[in-house]
Amino acid sequence: MTRILIIEDERSIQRLIEYDLLQLSYEVDSAFDGIEGYKKASSSNYNVILLDVMLPGMNGMEICKKLRDDGNNSYIIMLTAVDDEYNKIKGLEVGADDYVTKPFSPRELSARIKVGLRRESLKTSLEELIYQDLRVIQSSYEVYKKNQKIDLTLKEFELLVYLIINKGKALSREQLLTNLWGYSYDGDSRVVDVHIFKLRKMIDPESNFIKTVRGIGYKLL
Amino acid sequence: MTRILIIEDERSIQRLIEYDLLQLSYEVDSAFDGIEGYKKASSSNYNVILLDVMLPGMNGMEICKKLRDDGNNSYIIMLTAVDDEYNKIKGLEVGADDYVTKPFSPRELSARIKVGLRRESLKTSLEELIYQDLRVIQSSYEVYKKNQKIDLTLKEFELLVYLIINKGKALSREQLLTNLWGYSYDGDSRVVDVHIFKLRKMIDPESNFIKTVRGIGYKLL
């Protein structure tokens, strides 16, 4: 179950966000001032925390910093009223993962959350993945084939990780798009194919283990 | 995505049900008389159909019977105004899966729907299907006969899965077309025959277990 905490004092905004997230069947919890927010965030484990910068009691920056100092590693998205560069930098400095400027569309917010969840799940899974003669180190985004380092782009890397984690399963393009790109493309996109093509060229030139499942997508043997 | 069709002429009840189901994030469609209901149920694939017994146009029993005759295998829940044993028995006779008496609470209805969905998903979502010396792995789209891998095309694979899930039942071409091809039988298409032929050649060269049911279609013993 995905748990999200909203720390936001403006009720109207809080309600709106809560409504959208419930629609997406996340488990939602809310706090309406800084103190309460910090307490909730500390006492329970959330996958994502939406944190308003301007709050009564304790402001968002402080909360974020304190949480990180406590060792909290939830994915924190800062919410702020204006697109000000200063807060953005400061937010990331105190340990936020992302930053959304109000007003934002539900779609935008949910896209950001999905990115966060993806990143989170990558974080929590195995640090080092071994597949055949490949060694994939997630923290440093490095890949070795027979101890020879291979340079992959970010998307190639993420695709490889996802394939390995789900090895054996046929993965549809939609599934790959939602899980790696973070949202669903409308219309038909061939991005996945192109990335598979490149990945094959880099790590699997004989196309031995990245198999095409015609009509569905791809799978790793 | 779970799709539910409500066939109910009383708007107030329809609205109520629809509201509850949308809350549970099902995809909901509605029809307000028998003819429309039958058409919608036939033309599209629903996981669950909620079917009022008393309807203008065509009554619930008729619709249910006709749908079953067409090979429709949605989970059908009959709705009736009074708890009368006669209708209950009759309903099950014409092929309904469950029976709910009005007035019912949202909770009761959703519980019944969940039962239906579970039943449906149990059948279709088995990771591995075993039939005689065949092993069909749905997540990877692989088929083994006596541990020997057999390469099937997507349609062949889907056909095999459907046959196994419905083993023992005679399946009409129409049913196979609607459920596997996603459109309704158009009179003289013999696509199914060709695919059966190919499937037999691949997994059943002796034509032992894919039997022809003359005048109807095919079945797996």
Added chain:
DNA sequence: ACATTTTTTTACAAAATCTTAACACAAATA
């Protein structure tokens, strides 16, 4: 601002698969 890298889109070729149509054959019916 410009150059470089990465990602996405687009177009076209190649391949696999699906469908149609035809004919052969078997089963049912008169």
Added chain:
DNA sequence: TATTTGTGTTAAGATTTTGTAAAAAAATGT
């Protein structure tokens, strides 16, 4: 038995899907 109806089988042609390269767009670095 002859006729009709339904199915098996085949192969050509149509369609769909994927591979690949290259251009366009977006992101990043200098």
